[in-house]
Structure formats: C-alpha cells, structure tokens
Amino acid sequence: MLVLEDVNVYYGAIHALKGISLEVNQGEIVTLIGSNGAGKSTSLKTISGLLRPKDGKVMFKGADLASIAPQTIVAQGISQVPEGRRVFANMTVIENLELGAYLRKDKSGIKEDMKRVYELFPRLLERKNQLSGTLSGGEQQMLAMGRALMSKPQLLLLDEPSMGLAPILVKQIFSIIKEINASGTTILLVEQNAHMALSIANRAYVLETGKIVLSGDAKQLAASEEVRKAYLGG
Amino acid sequence: MGNVTEQVLQQIVNGLSLGSIYALVALGYTMVYGIIKLINFAHGDVMMVGAYAGWFATTTLHLSFIPALLIAMVVSAILGVLIERIAYKPLRNATRIASLITAIGVSFFLEYGGMLVVSPQMRTYPPVFPDTIWNVGGIIIKYGDIVMILTSIILMILLHVIVKYSKIGKAMRAVSFDNEAALLMGINVNNTISATFAIGSALAAAAGVLMGVYFNTINPLMGIIPGLKAFVAAVLGGIGIIPGAMVGGFFLGLTESFVSGLGASTWRDAVAFLILILVLIIKPSGLFGKNIREKV
C-alpha cells in the first residue's frame, strides 16, 4: 500500500533520512521505532508531504506522492496524528473533528463517522463543546486521533501517541489503535515506547540516526537480543 | 449641565462614526497578521483603491451607495489577493523584515502608482445620501453617521458569522493557529490565505467608501493616516484578535473625538499614541491579547 524507496531528506545541510526504504501493506500495523532524533517524525512528515525528499520514492497505492500537495495526500487516504497532538486549542472539540473532515462533502457520512469517533472516545462526546486547549493531555491525544479518523483514512500515521501519558492511558490508546486497525484502517505507528508498539504491531522497522538498521516480524524483533538491549531496557 | 451631557453624547456619535472606519480597516490588519504574521502596511492603500472604485461607481456609473460599496469591496478584494500572491507569497519563508519592507514597497507603489493613474488631485464624492440632519435634543446626527455605523456593524456581524461558522472561516482559524496541522487536515493553506486577504481588503474598501461619503473628498494618499491609526487600533486590541480590532477601532475613534471635543484637536493623534503606549506597557499583548498558549 505504502512504499518508501531509498528516501533521502535534508533540513538544509542536515541529512535527516539517509536512504530509507520501508513498506506498509494493506491491513497491517507497522511500527517504526527508534530513539530521539532518529528521524521518525521526519519520515511521517515526508509521507504527508510536509517535507519533500531530495531523492527516492514515496509511493501510495502505486502513485508517486513526491510532487503532490499535502491536501491531495489527505484526499488520497493518508491521515496523520502528529507528534504532540497539535489540536486546534482555540477551537472546540466538535470544530476540531469537523476540520478533520475538511475535504469531505458527504454530510451523512461525516455525521456517522463523528458518532463512531464518539464511540471510540466517549470522553470527547462529554466534552464536545469544550475548547480543546483545556483538555487534558490524554483527551487531546484522543481528539487528535479522532480528528485524523474524520478524514476516513485508509492509512493512519501515528506519531508517538503514548508520549506523556500515564501507563493506564497508554494501554487504552493502544487497544483503540488495534480496534481502529481491526475495522479496516492500515496503521503506521511511530513510537519510542518500543515495548508497547511491538506488542500490537505485525511488523517493525528500527530507525537509527536516519537509517533503518533492523526490520522484520514484530514478535521476533521484540525477542531479539539487539532490540532488547537498545530499546527494551535489557 | 445639560450642555455637558449633550457634548458627551455628541462626541460619542462622532467617535462611533470615526471608530467604525478604524475598526473596519483594523480588521484587515489583524486578520492578515493572524494568518501570516505580517503587518500589511499596504492595507491603508487598499482602502484608498476601494474609495476610488466607489467614487468611480457613483460618478461615472451613477450607481447608488450599496452597489458602489459592493463594487469597491470586490475590486479591493481582488487587489488584496493579487498583492498577496505577487508580493508576499514568494517571501513566505523569508525573514519577517523582508516581508515588512516589501509591504512598505507595495504601499508606495499603490500611493504613487495611484497618483499616476488617477492624478494626485482631490476628487469629490457625489452626495449619495440626503444631507438630512437630525437634531435629537441638541445632538446633531447626520444621515452619514447612521449609515457609517450601521454599515460597519452589519459587516462586522457578517465577518463574525463567516469566521465562526463557515468552512473557510474555520480553515482561517486553523491556519492561523497552526499552519502545519492545518495542512494535515487537508486544508489548502494558500487558498485560505488568499481568502483572508480578500475579506480583509473588502472590509478596507468599505471603510474607504464610507470615508469618501462622509468626508466628501478622496485622494491617492488618503490611506496613510487612517491606515496607521487602524494599525494602532489593531495593536491596541491585540493584533491577530478579531474582536480586539473592533474594540480597538471604536476606542480610538471615541478617544479622538473626545480629545477634539475638549478643544484639543491638535493633540488627538498624540493622545491616541499615548494610550497605545500605556496599554502596551500594562498589557503588551493588547487589550484582548491572551498570554498566548502555544501549541501544547
């Protein structure tokens, strides 16, 4: 479904992604793990069209995304929950969800999906008229995820959804990610919490300073010596 | 005693009329600043072009007030969009000072280009309204006062509805809050910025026509002073905050007319700036400015 082939991305002189290749197949949960500054967010921003690769290919359902505007990438079915949630704090929960459906015109479909988001995150329903800047960190994460689902994505990119959340909430968020996947949305999950990410993913890639150093079946990686040492605390 | 009350009410009427012009122009400053963090110094000149479009519509085309107003708004909206696309968009990732200097350049271009096209001479607006004057218990209310205040209030309500409820309004708020997150929603940021310029410029044009109608004469440099004052109004209210621009505009208008009413009209600009300085010392982000809660 999504294929990155030898992608190089620069920030000025900084070579952030050094020839990355990865693949996400329809229906999978794939996780991209790595420590601070490895290039995880850079990868997702490149897929969403916020950054442009200097060379290499980003293909989605067979089409090249390299020269396509971010809004067209959303329209083609890729939606991102960015790092740090980035909810529109000056707007209500409902308004945030409506913005998630910005490109859609099917009013009844939007309504249905909003209902579905409220089913996944009942908290959001209770707070639908609240300014999202006043939500707790966990609630903002739920809102960011709900907002991304409102575009009805085929591929959902999640950038560190567990960041700054209490363990119990992390568990809840991850079980919801599984639920979203089970209902047909393919997922590319970026995490520093390798343990949780590997526990729900089918496959995984390990990123280190801009390069993929390991990849494979999530269970096998979780068991492997290298990953245990570097990312799972022994 | 009654005389004092009369005086006060009279200055309120004058101040609201003047303030509605400042408010309309200030809105454009603040909206543009909110979305691309640029002080569009050419904004007062966009108002001037609107005033000329309205003048043309009422003289050459013999149109009445409302169609002339609408034509002026459309002309300035197009001009605003063109200015953004041609002059500011290429500099969107440049330093702020580069954009600022460009804005000043655009301002000169419109002022002196305007002189070239329409000549520097003053033009007189035809009397579009009856020069009815009501004397309500000693307070003089001109027909123009009513039109001025009503027009600006209607436009502000319209703006509020657009920003709060329409799709483009929500996109405008999203882009001004977090441009990158807006892109991830599928919002076309370029079009949203264009729409902001269009709306802001249309409001300025309305102010220009109202000025022409109220003060009768227009000229290619007429945008400079009201433009500066409206900028002050926008900063006073809290730049980037829409209600702030409205309140700032009326506040400034009222201040000026009260200072003039006290017989100190030569001091009115000084007082306006003094108030600005005081407000900024006490509340640097302006009357309506919040301590900006940055993206969490």
Ligand SMILES: Nc1ncnc2c1ncn2[C@@H]1O[C@H](COP(=O)(O)OP(=O)(O)OP(=O)(O)O)[C@@H](O)[C@H]1O
């Ligand atoms: N806007 C930028 N300008 C310059 N360098 C940047 C920019 N954004 C990221 N980088 C650099 O690119 C590299 C990869 O950053 P990236 O944000 O992708 O890391 P990450 O894996 O998401 O890290 P984290 O887990 O901390 O979020 C880092 O070395 C970072 O310093």
Ligand SMILES: [Mg+2]
């Ligand atoms: Mg990151």
